[in-house]
Amino acid sequence: xxxxxxxxxxxxxxxxxxxxxxxxxxxxxxxxxxxxxxxxxxxxxxxxxxxxxxxxxxxxxxxxxxxxxxxxxxxxxxxxxxxxxxxxxxxxxxxxxxxxxxxxxxxxxxxxxxxxxxxxxxxxxxxxxxxxxxxxxxxxxxxxxxxxxxxxxxxxxxxxxxxxxxxxxxxxxxxxxxxxxxxxxxxxxxxxxxxxxxxxxxxxxxxxxxxxxxxxxxxxxxxxxxxxxxxxxxxxxxxxxxxxxxxxxxxxxxxxxxxxxxxxxxxxxxxxxxxxxxxxxxxxxxxxxxxxxxxxxxxxxxxxxxxxxxxxxxxxxxxxxxxxxxxxxxxxxxxxxxxxxx
Amino acid sequence: xxxxxxxxxxxxxxxxxxxxxxxxxxxxxxxxxxxxxxxxxxxxxxxxxxxxxxxxxxxxxxxxxxxxxxxxxxxxxxxxxxxxxxxxxxxxxxxxxxxxxxxxxxxxxxxxxxxxxxxxxxxxxxxxxxxxxxxxxxxxxxxxxxxxxxxxxxxxxxxxxxxxxxxxxxxxxxxxxxxxxxxxxxxxxxxxxxxxxxxxxxxxxxxxxxxxxxxxxxxxxxxxxxxxxxxxxxxxxxxxxxxxxxxxxxxxxxxxxxxxxxxxxxxxxxxxxxxxxxxxxxxxxxxxxxxxxxxxxxxxxxxxxxxxxxxxxxxxxxxxxxxxxxxxxxxxxxxxxxxxxxxxxxxxxxxxxxxxxxxxxxxxxxxxxxxxxxxxxxxxxxxxxxxxxxxxxxxxxxxxxxxxxxxxxxxxxxxxxxxxxxxxxxxxxxxxxxxxxxxxxxxxxxxxxxxxxxxxxxxxxxxxxxxxxxxxxxxxxxxxxxxxxxxxxxxxxxxxxxxxxxxxxxxxxxxxxxxxxxxxxxxxxxxxxxxxxxxxxxxxxxxxxxxxxxxxxxxxxxxxxxxxxxxxxxx
Numbered sequence: 001x002x003x004x005x006x007x008x009x010x011x012x013x014x015x016x017x018x019x020x021x022x023x024x025x026x027x028x029x030x031x032x033x034x035x036x037x038x039x040x041x042x043x044x045x046x047x048x049x050x051x052x053x054x055x056x057x058x059x060x061x062x063x064x065x066x067x068x069x070x071x072x073x074x075x076x077x078x079x080x081x082x083x084x085x086x087x088x089x090x091x092x093x094x095x096x097x098x099x100x101x102x103x104x105x106x107x108x109x110x111x112x113x114x115x116x117x118x119x120x121x122x123x124x125x126x127x128x129x130x131x132x133x134x135x136x137x138x139x140x141x142x143x144x145x146x147x148x149x150x151x152x153x154x155x156x157x158x159x160x161x162x163x164x165x166x167x168x169x170x171x172x173x174x175x176x177x178x179x180x181x182x183x184x185x186x187x188x189x190x191x192x193x194x195x196x197x198x199x200x201x202x203x204x205x206x207x208x209x210x211x212x213x214x215x216x217x218x219x220x221x222x223x224x225x226x227x228x229x230x231x232x233x234x235x236x237x238x239x240x241x242x243x244x245x246x247x248x249x250x251x252x253x254x255x256x257x258x259x260x261x262x263x264x265x266x267x268x269x270x271x272x273x274x275x276x277x278x279x280x281x282x283x284x285x286x287x288x289x290x291x292x293x294x295x296x297x298x299x300x301x302x303x304x305x306x307x308x309x310x311x312x313x314x315x316x317x318x319x320x321x322x323x324x325x326x327x328x329x330x331x332x333x334x335x336x337x338x339x340x341x342x
Numbered sequence: 343x344x345x346x347x348x349x350x351x352x353x354x355x356x357x358x359x360x361x362x363x364x365x366x367x368x369x370x371x372x373x374x375x376x377x378x379x380x381x382x383x384x385x386x387x388x389x390x391x392x393x394x395x396x397x398x399x400x401x402x403x404x405x406x407x408x409x410x411x412x413x414x415x416x417x418x419x420x421x422x423x424x425x426x427x428x429x430x431x432x433x434x435x436x437x438x439x440x441x442x443x444x445x446x447x448x449x450x451x452x453x454x455x456x457x458x459x460x461x462x463x464x465x466x467x468x469x470x471x472x473x474x475x476x477x478x479x480x481x482x483x484x485x486x487x488x489x490x491x492x493x494x495x496x497x498x499x500x501x502x503x504x505x506x507x508x509x510x511x512x513x514x515x516x517x518x519x520x521x522x523x524x525x526x527x528x529x530x531x532x533x534x535x536x537x538x539x540x541x542x543x544x545x546x547x548x549x550x551x552x553x554x555x556x557x558x559x560x561x562x563x564x565x566x567x568x569x570x571x572x573x574x575x576x577x578x579x580x581x582x583x584x585x586x587x588x589x590x591x592x593x594x595x596x597x598x599x600x601x602x603x604x605x606x607x608x609x610x611x612x613x614x615x616x617x618x619x620x621x622x623x624x625x626x627x628x629x630x631x632x633x634x635x636x637x638x639x640x641x642x643x644x645x646x647x648x649x650x651x652x653x654x655x656x657x658x659x660x661x662x663x664x665x666x667x668x669x670x671x672x673x674x675x676x677x678x679x680x681x682x683x684x685x686x687x688x689x690x691x692x693x694x695x696x697x698x699x700x701x702x703x704x705x706x707x708x709x710x711x712x713x714x715x716x717x718x719x720x721x722x723x724x725x726x727x728x729x730x731x732x733x734x735x736x737x738x739x740x741x742x743x744x745x746x747x748x749x750x751x752x753x754x755x756x757x758x759x760x761x762x763x764x765x766x767x768x769x770x771x772x773x774x775x776x777x778x779x780x781x782x783x784x785x786x787x788x789x790x791x792x793x794x795x796x797x798x799x800x801x802x803x804x805x806x807x808x809x810x811x812x813x814x815x816x817x818x819x820x821x822x823x824x825x826x827x828x829x830x831x832x833x834x835x836x837x838x839x840x841x842x843x844x845x846x847x848x849x850x851x852x853x854x855x856x857x858x859x860x861x862x863x864x865x866x867x868x869x870x871x872x873x874x875x876x877x878x879x880x881x882x883x884x885x886x887x888x889x890x891x892x893x894x895x896x897x898x899x900x901x902x903x904x905x906x907x908x909x910x911x912x913x
Contacts, residue, residue: 289514315426
């Protein structure tokens with residue numbers, strides 16, 4: 001048996017926050033599910049390794065390198081919430097990650113300590129279409145339940161009414177990894193960063209938390225000696241910064257994409273983002289479904305209607321149903337403000 | 343709790359949404375996908391409002407009020423966002439206003455005007471989408487659909503789940519579900535804000551028939567239509583506008599108008615007699631179930647064919663009256679039935695399907711030639727610019743214009759049961775001469791909007807257990823204990839015909855209740871309140887029996903089906 005109060009205090013003291021992008025305090029989430037289970041008989045755990053954001057690769061890196069630590073984190077969550085109450089654990093992975101890394105995870109699950117855990121853990125493979133929205137907790141619930149992949153109305157939150165209406169803990173792989181390290185006293189206030197794009201040494205790095213973009217690029221030998229700009233937090237939804245704005249900490253999903261200032265075609269870049277959002281929009285709400293479709297249409301016209309373009313971008317920012325639609329304006333607006341206008 | 347709306351102090355209860363509170367104060371917020379019958383979906387993004395201190399706008403339909411909230415429903419920021427979303431919505435909807443029965447009161451058009459939506463910036467993107475036609479009753483036109491999902495939710499609420507939103511993003515489409523069957527109830531249509539789900543139009547055929555001078559065009563209108571049509575013309579909910587309907591139909595050019603209430607009395611008479619027959623025969627199958635709702639019949643024929651022997655063999659009021667018109671009425675008037683074009687005005691879309699059922703034809707021709715919904719009639723009246731509200735009421739002076747009070751309540755869930763009980767209880771007394779034999783007139787236990795209503799009543803000294811299923815989704819609650827009952831009434835639409843798929847939009851529980859009150863007050867106002875006391879009807883009934891027409895005009899049959907009828911059309 002684990003000491004429940006102790007583990008929550010450890011997680012809280014370590015300041016663990018969600019690593020999917022929203023940075024929600026982990027301890028609060030665990031307590032919420034635990035409290036909900038006091039009156040409910042069944043609960044679920046979902047290990048989110050969906051990694052839908054292009055340019056973020058740390059989930060794959062992590063399960064390849066530290067399968068035991070990840071599984072141990074899941075084990076601790078199960079122990080904390082009550083192994084008799086947690087009916088099932090879904091380990092959500094992309095097809096590629098499953099193919100590459102499932103065997104490593106399965107080896108760990110074969111250990112005697114994890115026998116009970118292994119019996120109720122099921123790998124759930126991410127579909128290829130709508131991969132992005134599957135990272136959204138409630139869309140993921142719908143996917144597992146076999147419903148249309150789209151976000152649900154919140155509240156209720158998954159912590160109280162998640163999978164099949166039961167309390168459900170959904171955490172990113174990195175969170176389980178960190179919980180295990182916290183519990184073993186090995187947590188070092190670090191995190192994973194992914195560097196992609198035109199950088200010299202692309203890859204995943206495990207470094208102290210709260211590094212600035214500049215520090216990260218310099219530490220990894222990736223600071224370009226040519227004109228560049230970056231996109232922080234994902235190749236789709238990340239914020240675009242110019243070389244003078246690199247004193248900000250790398251937050252969210254922890255990725256930095258490096259672009260060459262010369263040779264990056266504005267039109268093509270906009271098209272990449274807009275196509276991505278159009279293709280990933282689940283279709284539920286008007287603003288995102290129609291807005292992303294029409295933005296794509298506008299950019300492909302001979303003459304771009306900019307006032308209308310910005311009107312739709314603003315509507316997406318202010319009135320989208322979920323984080324997918326409302327995340328589109330950040331890359332577009334920051335690109336225009338920080339790069340195009342400079 | 344106190345909060346502010348547009349700087350005005352208001353009071354809200356915990357658990358209420360902004361939209362609910364705002365409506366209580368008479369402030370209007372436009373919304374398309376919101377409907378009090380349906381779970382909140384918050385997908386049209388038109389009801390957005392601004393809350394002081396919040397980063398983003400929120401949808402009023404889905405956001406619960408919190409103490410101290412400072413809400414702006416009409417700020418420039420709100421208006422701009424709403425206008426953008428409306429422009430996006432409208433660009434989904436292929437405009438077919440010239441032939442659309444919703445056009446006189448179209449909410450999309452009204453909002454487009456209010457928000458000065460430009461129509462030149464975006465081309466309608468759904469041209470070429472498919473139309474799915476469900477028998478000849480209902481259709482979903484993909485070219486007009488705005489993806490609000492109301493039809494899917496309404497069909498789900500019916501427990502049918504025949505519709506789904508398939509695919510993703512802009513490519514998604516409302517499609518019929520393969521291993522399910524449509525019951526043609528039209529709840530999708532009455533919940534659609536964009537006239538994408540709607541009845542298959544019969545009004546053009548009716549217009550053409552009226553123009554044909556060689557034809558005698560007769561209209562018959564259903565019980566529930568008289569308490570709802572007025573809504574289309576700004577009259578209070580539940581107003582009985584029977585008199586105006588007679589005048590309007592005559593002004594539209596119908597040669598004669600008859601009242602389906604008369605038909606309902608035929609139905610009650612037929613059913614009550616069948617009930618008494620069943621009581622005499624020890625081998626009878628119980629419970630006896632109603633059959634005047636064609637969606638319920640379609641449901642039983644596909645989903646529960648084992649129930650078909652339970653269904654009464656009595657035809658429905660529209661078909662009963664149609665049989666009377668094309669035989670007795672034609673004979674009395676000295677006209678060839680072939681020259682009669684009979685048009686039904688129904689609160690229902692499934693009635694369109696009922697009239698083409700082969701067993702309900704006479705000499706190879708359908709008894710009813712066209713069925714239009716309440717909405718279609720409203721459209722014809724508006725199209726001809728008839729000032730309905732101020733019409734001088736008139737009454738039919740024909741053979742089939744007077745129904746009993748029991749007939750009026752056919753339009754409400756429980757009404758068929760109550761009518762049958764009034765007559766059966768009374769008829770069973772006939773000849774018994776027992777001083778104890780007295781029959782009840784009102785059976786209030788079976789009235790109202792509850793999903794299941796039950797009562798134990800006395801018929802000819804026998805205790806009778808009856809149940810009323812209000813809304814087809816409630817049928818599952820009754821099936822496991824079927825054997826407990828003697829009689830069951832089933833109406834597919836919530837509220838019965840007054841909440842039918844062909845009724846005015848919107849139809850909500852509050853509105854259903856008003857229509858219901860309207861019907862019961864008609865019943866109360868009638869001097870004759872039992873079907874079998876309608877002398878003109880009894881005269882016809884006996885005539886039909888004497889002529890040996892019982893199988894041709896009074897009774898019908900049912901058979902198991904393998905699915906619903908679906909036609910896919912690409913325009």
